[in-house]
Amino acid sequence: MEKDVKILAIESSCDETAAAVVVNGRKVLSNVIASQIDIHTKFGGVVPEVASRKHIEAITPVVQEALSEANLTLNDIDAVGVTYGPGLVGALLVGVQYAKGLSYAISKPLIGVNHIEGHISANFIQYKDLKPPFVCLVVSGGHTFIVYMKDYGDFEVMGQTRDDAAGEAFDKVARAIGLGYPGGPKIDKISKQGNAEAITFPRANFHEKDCLDFSFSGIKSAVLNYLNKKKMKNEEVNEADVAASFQKAVVDVLVDNALKACEIKRVDRIAIAGGVASNSTLRTCMIEKGKEKGIDVLFPDTILCTDNAAMIGSAAYYEFLKKKNAPLELNAIPNLKLGQR
Incomplete structure (x- = not known):
């Protein structure tokens, strides 16, 4: 043994x-x-x-x-x-x-x-039998990626944000609404009291073939503009509706691109990771849409x-x-890319 x-x-x-x-x-x-x-x-x-x-x-x-x-x-x-x-x-x-x-x-x-x-x-801890290959959607305060995991330590980045990360957008919108920090959990909570169809916020779509990149700065700006117009007209803002509509716009893009990645790679399993993976709307929508397409959706526990x-x-x-030990000269790399050694 x-x-x-x-x-x-x-x-x-x-x-x-x-x-x-x-x-x-x-x-x-x-x-x-x-x-x-x-x-x-x-x-x-x-x-x-x-x-x-x-x-x-x-x-x-x-x-x-x-x-x-x-x-x-x-x-x-x-x-x-x-x-x-x-x-x-x-x-x-x-x-x-x-x-x-x-x-x-x-x-x-x-x-x-x-x-x-x-x-x-984190998904290997949650799912003991999970093995590559599979698609992974990484969504957190600082990162938004769609990754194809070919093997342990072997990744292909299929899509990433071109500006704000999803979690960063949540924090900025929460601050604008007046919910405070950290924004993700607060928006998730108040959204349950709102109407996600009340306001139509934009979804960024890129015209390149099979492009799976994200952009969340436009959604964030649209929310800020909406709030400013309401303030200028002295009109009341329904914070729950704003939060729910914003959250739906972000989740829609995350789900669509992630499932499209599974179709491109012809895999029937997708793992979700990062702080935003705790979002209840993302979990619900991903599972529902995944079931429609025959794709198994995996989420780690919140603590993971x-x-x-x-x-x-x-x-x-x-x-x-793989005996990939680091030297004692190892240094911090704040902008380290996935797959970079």
């Missing part, structure tokens, strides 16, 4: 300080997250310098808690995995430097992980949709198997 591989993973790309212990890329022994949402809410969004300082304060106790929950010591760990991009450079550096120090101190391999690849790998270290541990495991 082959020896189990235990990865200690660290994630600090934005405003969550996280550490986890993952066995063989699928079994989570611990998944500890220290969130900074309450801190950044008063600023209306993540302040990079504040995030970095909080990571420094939290990272040691978070790693210790992850090991304690897993009932392991550093001597039991086979490798240290860490997010090295994309993300906020200061935040990334905290995790990267800490992981490098641990790796050196315990003489175990260091594995650098792409944050987006981590989000995709947000930034977490378990997903990084899963991705690191498959890099470990």
Whole structure:
């Protein structure tokens, strides 16, 4: 019987300080997250310098808690995995430097992980039998991609946003409506009280053949223009209707392009990943439309949709198997592309 591989993973790309212990890329022994949402809410969004300082304060106790929950010591760990991009450079550096120090101190391999690849790998934790190939829709505050996963660590980007990420658009519209930060969950909640057909907001469509790219800045601008016109006319704004109509416009494009990707690649399975994957309307619409086309739709649990270290541990495991260890010169790459090494 082959020896189990235990990865200690660290994630600090934005405003969550996280550490986890993952066995063989699928079994989570611990998944500890220290969130900074309450801190950044008063600023209306993540302040990079504040995030970095909080990571420094939290990272040691978070790693210790992850090991304690897993009932392991550093001597039991086979490798240290860490997010090295994309993300906020200061935040990334905290995790990267800490992981490098641990790796050196315990003489175990260091594995650098792409944050987006981590989000995709969250589905391997949720679905133990899931194997490539499949299509994945990655939707979060900083990223919107349609990816064809050919094999572990082997990706083809089929579509991506040309401006705002979907989650970024949610945050900006929520701020404009007056809902506050974080925008995604707040819009999802209030939309349940609104009429998604009340207002018609634009959907960006590109004329290139089989183009699966996204653009959400136009939808965002349309919402802002709508709100400004209402204000100028001194007319009342139904916040729930605005939120529901905006959300539907975003979800429609996400669902259509993702399912089109499945048709192009002739696969009958699509996995959803990233923070926006928790959105209830996206889940409902994707499942309904997928069922119509005979496509199986997979979603991780909510805790695996947000930034977490378990997903990084899963991705690191498959890099470990390929012996793709990182040097101790590993640095943070804030604009790291999917597939870039």
